[in-house]
Amino acid sequence: MNQKTIKMAVIIASVMMSGMHLSASASDHGSEAEAVKMVKDAVALVKSAGPEKAYKSFTDHPDNSFKLKDLYVFVYDFDGNCLAQGANPKMVGKNLLAMRDVDGNTFIKGMIDMVKASSKGWYGPYKFNNPATQSYELKKSYCERGAGDTMICTGIYSGKG
Template structure:
């Protein structure tokens, strides 16, 4: 068998594991902590810009794992899914089950300062509303978070 054909046959074995990768809870938590460290070192505005930047350092797995930042009133300050979400107040946003997930996120932030919460959200890779869990942590009056889709 010639080497080009062998290389072609091996391609799926190399690509499929990369496509199948999903974020883990540990990665989501680490990404939040990394974003907060970046904000501490470079300032909030620089961090918000980097978090919102398409294909920025705070987006993983083709955009499936990303950082978001809200203020304590539900306004989006930065979002890994793009600038169109920034500036929008999401306090009354509901998931497909009717849960006011942003309101729940703020309540958790105020009560504990950090933690995990569950809701449903559109997966940017599949375009489907899927169960998701997000880790959030408060720093300097802002809620930094990142979530993973439950498979």
């Protein structure tokens, strides 16, 4: 092989590797369909096992349950108290009704208001720290009414901030 052929092979290999990296990164994000399914499964678990056991499963996700790619379940009551949080267990027990994203949006309150009005749906976009990338990204969350005055949600990240 001459020097020109070797350089071209290196360039082609670099381009192929960067393309593989991009597709791997994109596949690390959960989809809308996966988020909706996770919330529906979470609602079903609350109904079958009861809130206390379900919330523990959402927060601790034993056997990788209720955690897929960058998806996780979070639960709030309508007063803004965090009841379960699959990415950051330290949030459980805190009232986060007034929590704002980096743009000043009170997104927990927004989700609660949406669930009170419609029982389920998508809320967003808002900016939130993606625990998988440790950076702020646009996020929207699918939420459904849970047990009593609660909401069960899973959010998807767009990868853009």
